[in-house]
Amino acid sequence: MDRLQFFTPVRIAPGQGYPVQEVDSVAEAMVFLRKWPAGRRGPVYQCALNCCSAALSGNMSAEEARKAFTGFARITRLLDDDMALPIGGESMENVYALRR
Structure with a gap:
C-alpha cells in the first residue's frame, strides 16, 4: 500500500443530487483542497x-493528514452522513492538536 493512501477513504457529499466522492489519498485531498473557493x-x-x-513531504503520516481533511x-x-461520527478513536481534539 502506498504510504500516502488513506486506510479508510473520506466520503464527500457535495450536496443533494450530486454523487458522493471518495477521497482515498493525500494527493486526492490536495486536489480537492486546491479547488476549494478562495473566499x-x-x-x-x-x-x-x-x-x-x-x-506529501514525509513530515506527517497519511492518517494524520486524513484526520485533518476529515475535520x-x-x-x-461536506462529510457524508455515514462518516459523521469519529472512527477508531478519532476525535476533533486530535484534529485540532495537529495544528499546533
Missing part, C-alpha cells in the same frame, strides 16, 4: 492543507 478558506482549511502538505469536511458540512 471560503479559513483556519480549518489551512490546517487541512498544511497537514496534507506535510504528509475540514465535517466542519464545512
Whole structure:
C-alpha cells in the first residue's frame, strides 16, 4: 500500500443530487483542497492543507493528514452522513492538536 493512501477513504457529499466522492489519498485531498473557493478558506482549511502538505513531504503520516481533511469536511458540512461520527478513536481534539 502506498504510504500516502488513506486506510479508510473520506466520503464527500457535495450536496443533494450530486454523487458522493471518495477521497482515498493525500494527493486526492490536495486536489480537492486546491479547488476549494478562495473566499471560503479559513483556519480549518489551512490546517487541512498544511497537514496534507506535510504528509506529501514525509513530515506527517497519511492518517494524520486524513484526520485533518476529515475535520475540514465535517466542519464545512461536506462529510457524508455515514462518516459523521469519529472512527477508531478519532476525535476533533486530535484534529485540532495537529495544528499546533
